[in-house]
Amino acid sequence: MSRQELINQIKQKKSFLCVGLDTDIEKIPSFLLSYPDPIFEFNKRIIDATKDLCVAYKPNSAFYECRGVKGLQSLIATWxxxxxxxxxxxxxxRxxxxxxxDKYAQAFLDEASSGMSFDAITVTPYMGNDSITPYLKYEGKWIIILALTSSVGSKDFQYLxxxxxHLYETVIKKANTWAGADRLMYVVGATKSTEFAEIRKHAPDNFLLVPGVGAQGGSLQDVCQYGITKDCGLLVNSSRGIIYASNGEDFADAARAEALAIQQQMEVELKKIGVI
Amino acid sequence: MSRQELINQIKQKKSFLCVGLDTDIEKIPSFLLSYPDPIFEFNKRIIDATKDLCVAYKPNSAFYECRGVKGLQSLIATWxxxxxxxxxxxxxxRxxxxxxxDKYAQAFLDEASSGMSFDAITVTPYMGNDSITPYLKYEGKWIIILALTSSVGSKDFQYLxxxxxHLYETVIKKANTWAGADRLMYVVGATKSTEFAEIRKHAPDNFLLVPGVGAQGGSLQDVCQYGITKDCGLLVNSSRGIIYASNGEDFADAARAEALAIQQQMEVELKKIGVI
Incomplete structure (x- = not known):
């Protein structure tokens, strides 16, 4: 999906919501366990209930890998x-x-090789340009580089x-020399909203993938105040807050209600800046 | 495997060789392609041919993930x-x-969850203690943290x-506060042998996992000069140099010959320092 297509979707759906599919067998409603693939069945119903309200889905690979072969099968079915x-x-x-x-790129961006071809992959920058440039060979795919994360551990190195x-600023400035805002996004945790202004100086046009709204304590309004651009420039992720809104038979409806509440706040923010 | 058991193995086998199983379907001998699982068949023969000469095996997850479900099946069979x-x-x-x-730990350290339970996992430090402490819950397992890598990209951030x-020194010093040399190893690229002396100041007792000998250009003698300790303290990895020594029907014999040549050099180094 190109940058312009993404912006068009945001305008059309009045939303920059990303639904995180951190699907945990221990947290999904128990009635789903009788299905052949409970994880996929859960994801399918979450997707059906939210797809008009969001512009992105983000399965978290760890939650599938932890279940071995059947987890990978659930991930492929979800993709x-x-x-x-x-x-x-x-x-x-990665x-x-x-x-x-090169091999990780095949694993996630090359359907003929692995059975999956996502539009975008998150990567960690510690090993430098090696970690990033191999993915750029896949035209039209996005690389989303960890810059400033929302966890307590971000203090250990990212703020050095x-x-x-700071290290996270150096990461952004260096990565900007490898590709432009049509290929690179950055992960910036929502709990750091005051840092968004600083980050926007280095990455004025890049989309930022923002986890940490909801369960991790970040505020959508704060994120938008400092991070939104004329093209929106944000994908705000919510995982647990949406997908585990209920663990009863109504889980998909409850997820929709949560997603709708966020989408409505997003619509307000998009109007404020004149994106829609 | 405990630290003492590892040291005992090193003394017994007179080797601190780790064989890297970066097994690529495009590089293995073509006659193996008629087997139901060519990747596992290759690994099995490499293991049979080298297991008395090395103390560690290191499958590189990417080379299995890139093949989707069948790749994961090969990895599980190899484990x-x-x-x-x-x-x-x-x-x-990770x-x-x-x-x-927590989920990545289940994926690689918890057989009941994923079908695999490795003794050790390599992790990347960018996200701080979050990235590391969850693995410490698995008693007897090792966490191997990227410090200084052997690729060109290491210059981008690790030397800041x-x-x-430098960042890589800060990583080691900080990680040392999370666990001791009985649980933590560090990745230090062999192409940086002069930095080993500096690293040994911060990590005098930790085992160092050293890639980059062979195909990537590092010298075993240099690594030992600056990095070896009275307990050895090194696991030196060779992947391509051993497993692709030949791509004919004699590949396992050729791999053994390469592994033997390295083991013999290692025996000399172990004697020099008095480990054996």
Whole structure:
């Protein structure tokens, strides 16, 4: 999905919501356990209930990998089911030397190789350009680089001062030399809304993937105040807050209600800045 | 495998060789393609040919993930086949927030969950303690943290000066506060042998996993000069140099010959320092 197509979807749906599919067998409603693939069955119903309200889905690879072969089968089935008008993001946070990153790219961006071809993949920057450039060979695919995350551990290294700002700023500035805002997004945690203004200086046009709204405590309004652009420039993710809104038979309706509430707030923010 | 068991294996086998199973369907001998699982068949023969000469095997997860479900099946079969007197390392370079790292730990350290339980996993430090502490819950398992890698991209961030040394030094110093040398190893690329002395100041007792000998250009003698300790303290990995020594029917014999040549050099180094 191109940048312009993504912007068009945001305008059309009046939403920049990304639904995180961190689907945990221990948290889904128990009646689903009788289905052949409970994880996929859960995801399918969540997708059906929310697809007109969001522009992105983001399965978190770990939640599938932890179940071995059957987990991978659920992930592939989920990827196949994702609606084509939503950008599909695999949250994999991979990062390795060039010849290994080539293989990770095949794993997530090359259907002929692995059975999956997501529109975007999250990657971790520690190993430098090796971790990123192999994915750029896949035209039309997005690379989403971890910059500033929403967890407590972000304080350990991401805020370290370097000659060129904090480490997360150096990451953004360096990565900007590898590709433009049509291929690169950055992960910026919502709990750091005051840092958004700083980040926008270095990445004025890039889309930012923003986890941490909801369960992790971030505020949508704060994120928009500092992070939104004339093209929107944000994909705000909510995982647990939406998909586990209920664990009864009404879970999909409850997920829809949560997604709708967020979409309505997003519509207000998009109007404020004149995107719609 | 405990630290003492690992040291005992090193003394017994007179080797600190790790064989990297970066097994690529495009590089294995073509006659193997007629087997039901060519990747596993290749690994099995490599293992049979080298297991008395090495103390560790390290499958690189990307090379299996890129083949989807059948790749994961090959990885699980390989894990099952690994000899119990060798430390089994999954080279996965994962790193995420706590609740996601819990799932990655299940994926690679918890057989009941995923079908695999490696002795050790490589992780990337960018997200801080979240990326590491969840794995510590698995008693007796090792966490191997990326510090200084052997690729060109290492220059982008790992060498950044911080208030507390280069970023890779800060990573080691911080991670040392989370666990001791009985649980943590560090990845240090062999192409950086002069930095080993500096790293040994911060990590005098930790085992270092050293890729980059062979195909990537590092020298075993240099690594030992600066990195070896009285307990050895090194696992030196070779992947391509061993497993692709030949791509004919003699590939396993050729791999053995390469592994033997390295083991013999290692025996010399172990004697020099008095480990054996």
């Amino acid at each position: 196949e089911y994702l609606p084509k008008d939503c950008i599909s993001i695999i949250d994999a946070k 990062g390795d030397i060039g010849n290994t990153s 001062p370097t000659d060129d700002g | 099952e086949y690994l000899p119990k007197d060798c430390i089994s390392i999954i080279d996965a370079k 790193g995420d927030i706590g609740n996601t790292s 000066p911080t208030d507390d040394g």
